[in-house]
Amino acid sequence: MDLKVSRDAGAPEKLANRLLELIESGELKPGDKLPSERELAELGGVARSTVREALSALEMRGLVSRRPGRGSVVEAVARPKLADSLRGVLPPSERLLAEVMDLRGVVEPPLAERAALRADASGLAALDRVLAAAEEELGRPEPSAARLVALDLEFHTTVATLAQNAMLVELIDVVNEWTAPSRDETLQSLERMLRSHRAHGRIADAIRAGDPAAAHEAMAAHLGQIAEVIAAPQPGAEALPA
Numbered sequence: 281m282d283l284k285v286s287r288d289a290g291a292p293e294k295l296a297n298r299l300l301e302l303i304e305s306g307e308l309k310p311g312d313k314l315p316s317e318r319e320l321a322e323l324g325g326v327a328r329s330t331v332r333e334a335l336s337a338l339e340m341r342g343l344v345s346r347r348p349g350r351g352s353v354v355e356a357v358a359r360p361k362l363a364d365s366l367r368g369v370l371p372p373s374e375r376l377l378a379e380v381m382d383l384r385g386v387v388e389p390p391l392a393e394r395a396a397l398r399a400d401a402s403g404l405a406a407l408d409r410v411l412a413a414a415e416e417e418l419g420r421p422e423p424s425a426a427r428l429v430a431l432d433l434e435f436h437t438t439v440a441t442l443a444q445n446a447m448l449v450e451l452i453d454v455v456n457e458w459t460a461p462s463r464d465e466t467l468q469s470l471e472r473m474l475r476s477h478r479a480h481g482r483i484a485d486a487i488r489a490g491d492p493a494a495a496h497e498a499m500a501a502h503l504g505q506i507a508e509v510i511a512a513p514q515p516g517a518e519a520l521p522a
Contacts, residue, residue, distance in 0.1 A: 281307075281315070283324040291326050292333035298324075299334065303343060303354055314344065314352040380458045381507045385500065387451065388436070392483055392499035393492040395442035403442040407484050410435050414477050418470075428473050435480050439499075442487065479505070 281302065285294040302308040315323065320331045335352055338344040344352050399407075414431045417423050433456050440452040479502035486494035 281323060283320065285324050285326060287326055287330075291324075291330045292337065295320075295324050295326060295330060295334035296337045299338060300343065308354050310354055312354045313350060314354065316351060377459065378507070380455060381503065384455055384459075385503050385507065387448075387455075388439075388503060389496045389500040391443050391448055391452075392439055392487065392495040394445070395439050396487045396490055396492040396495040398444045399442040399487055399490075403438070404488055407435070407438050407442065407487065410438055411477075411480060411484055414480070418474060418477060423470065423473065425473075432476060432480075439483065439487070475505070476502075 283295065283298050285291055285298060299308070299314075308314070314320065314335075317328050317331045317335075320335075321328045324331065335344060335346070339346060339352075343355055345355055346352050395403075410431055414428060414435070417427050417431065436456065437449065437452055440449045479498070482498040483495060483502060486492075486498050
């Protein structure tokens, strides 16, 4: 645990901020017991009085608590979610699908790129499960559009999860809500579902291969196909899965 700070008048604040970074990054988790004041002083290269000031500041913010016989313990971090902040940005009447797709074109290809760089074994297994479930559903005599739409949403959320950035996951959750009108299950066709599934497979292959450039390209191509149909809908054309 790297807590070294300079020994000056701002040392208590610097130490508190360093501990806050460890809490927000997840290195220190709710319920974790912090080292003793003496150990924290040694780790930070500061006096114990500095440690006490830093802990008091964190305690006032509800980030740590001092418990008799247990020392200082990390508490849950309550911070506003990005998704909650974004949900009110666009009233439903102004949620223009073309603009949302433009947002996705900016965000999701680099996100897939990061997923290829950061995905771990458990994350890849989750991605495979989503694809396998979609494959199974598509193989039924009468595939459930509702089920496939749900798996479509889950695929994009899982890719965001593989990028290992909680804020990106929240953003994709909101984007999924904004694109809900285009996913009306009564407007889906088997052809479009198959096309989307194949595109998902190419994205997953690139992520699994650890190829960020290919993942970026595959996601961009997938979203580009969707944007083209939105821009030039055909009579009776179905809304797109995404």
